[in-house]
Amino acid sequence: MTVDTVGTVMGRPLLPLRQFVLKMHSRCDLACDHCYVYEHADQSWSRRPVVVSDEVLSATAERIAEHAGAHGLPAVHVVLHGGEPLLAGRTRLRRAATELTAALSGVCELDLRIHTNAVTLDERFLDLFDEFGIKVGVSLDGDRSANDLHRRYADGRSSHDRVLRGIALLNRPRHRHLFAGILCTVDLRNDPVAVHDALAALAPPRVDFLLPHATWDEPPARPAEDSDGTAYARWLLAVHDRWTATGRAMDVRIFDSVLRTLRGESSLTESLGLAPADLAVIETDGTFEQADSLKTAHDGAPATGLDVFRNSLDEVAGHPGIVARQQGLDGLAEQCRACPVVRSCGGGLYAHRYRSDGSGFRNPSVYCSDLLALITDLRDRHMTDQSARPALADHHLAELATGRGSGAIVDLLARHQLALARELLGLVRHETTLAPAAEDGQEAWDTLTALDAEAPEAVDRVLAHPYGRSWALSALGARPAPTPTAGVTGAAATAARGTAEIAAAAALRAGRRASVVVPVHAGLLRLPTYGTLTVEADTERVLVRTDVDGCTVRAGGRTYAIPRSGRADPAWRGSRRFELDGWSVTLEDTDPWRDCHGHPAHPRVSEDEAEAWRSDLTAAWAWIRRELPEYAPGIAAGLRTITPLTPSPEGADISSAARDAFGAVAVARPSAPETLALLLVHEFQHVKLGAVLDLVDLYDPACTTLFYAPWRPDPRPLEGLLQGTYAHLAVVDFWRARWRGGGGPDAETRFSRWRDQTAEAVGTLADSGALTETGKRFVAGLREALATDEVGAEALRAARRAAEEHRRTVRP
Structure with missing residues (x-):
């Protein structure tokens, strides 16, 4: 496979790499028997230098800067790793941080992290990490008995006390801002509640529960009574129940990722979702490898044959192994493609699909049954029972009163807003007549009801659209349409049209085969969360047909195609979705109901303007995460939509949050990303408090x-x-x-x-x-x-x- 100089791979656009694992040391001071580096099929560690050299560090920094500059990347993420990276020593770690910081200065933001077992973590290391803003992730499997099942020294001694000592240093006020979280590998022999409680007691900002690495050749350990293959799901769900019952004291990446992907957002982990791979590993000898997890498949599985001295990162991005993990649905086994939760599961971790019978990685995950059970259970718990509004406890209000609010608390507000949206939809159904389109309205309602039973997460995603509440209140006669462009000719017509729009958008999001007749006004078809289609001005109704590949719209004698991927009809104006680092946000410049912010909504922005928004939002988000980290989790959990406003003739900064548009803020793009950061945190305060006032x-x-x-x-x-x-x-x-x-x-x-x-x-x-x-x-x-x-x-x-x-x- 060849890579040319304009960023394509055999004519396909090259997807740049944004995440890098830099191996500082190839050995470890522990002898964990579940370690993917030392205990699985690939044993290349034994043939590599113990410590990374100055030459490799310098070349790596240059390659990353070259790649980031060529692709205009706003930020890159580098994890200093091992083995155990602290064994490289402070001088070597300082050299790595200095090289990376200098090379990327003026090129892009650097998110620098280190992942450690923490047994030798001390104040001097933490002072170094503070100097360079290096966030620290720690491996720990729970309480002493849970941790010591695997994480011991070679002579059998426990590592537990030393890890707790390191975490205690991280939790001191001086260094707390460096604590990135805990990584915990699941072992079914451990009590899930005891593991949760032991980790929660350490007050980590986030816990990442990982399934132990396994393949179809070397399947995971399971109890004899696990006849349906869901023991790992049940273990994780027990953790979920405890986590929920104790107030969600920390973020849990796997639960957050499942719920995000069910809502159509990006995953926070490579083991879930359909996002393309964008990671490369640099070993201590300077060779480029794919994800470390592939070491579990077979000897040489992660190898690329490339290195930092002879090859560019464009060449790494074009490697067949990387490209194979960027195919989305097309890269999955047929069984996965037909699965109802595939867009959340994504086929599971790539390495867990391996089988040596010739099928390679073209298989479902060896944890397939667990993932199906986990995702459907979480979906049913969080996204189908909306009969009662979640309540805010006193400790939730106390945290919100600080102005901040964790991702879990903002998610609680979002779930209440979703419950309110469902109530409003029911009121629209029962308190308005659907004439003069009564038949169309009834058919749309029937379609929506069927979808809610079969794919409730798709319905919820559409109902959570920030401007759905404006539509519902107008349909109920509680307020006028924001502008004439909303096409409202009366509450009944608003109800009929909006119900059909929601049904069509939900069917499209679910990938289900459906036909929905949608009334239109002034030639505008709205599919909430997707965009708008302009048809002939005198068209009164269109027929929207959906399936797994997208949808077609039949209007009069013309058919418009809106595929899930590829080029849509020029009359289609889709919302732009930006996948930033841990934040999925949509630039909404199409929905007519967006004009409710007290300032004129900006007309459809050009592609160049949209890219300017992407760049500024990326930089503003990086600033918030770095300088106002207490605000970032709430924004990531609850701010889904940015609506551009028409700039002030005087050049003044303009921003707004509408009381009935939870999850959205409107902004006239300012001149500097830092100002945008200020406007975002300011306006999202209004969004949060508005949701609180709906409850209390x-x-x-x-x-x-x-x-x-x-x-x-x-x-x-x-x-x-x-x-x-x-x-x-x-x-x-x-x-x-x-x-x-x-x-x-x-x-x-x-x-x-x-x-x-x-x-x-x-x-x-x-x-x-x-x-x-x-x-x-x-x-x-x-x-x-x-x-x-x-x-x-x-x-x-x-x-x-x-x-x-x-x-x-x-x-x-």
């Missing part, structure tokens, strides 16, 4: 008093002041990060001003006399969350002058 009464709605708001030109009602105060918690944290990150006197002054004026607003809320008891506790949490950093006298004076000037200009 924080104030007396009968209060009609208007209050001074330090950021507004006019007094605000109590909810408006509460919303602004909550949003400014993020503004304060933003300017604190800018100041501490070298933003200079201006950032210091802005931090001082917004911190003090937000504190003033908190006091106004507390003294309003209109807060409920829950509201009082929530506002007290806001007060406690405000930063207390001391600022210089000049910044304090400048902040006070700005505050006084604002108060003089506020209209009565």
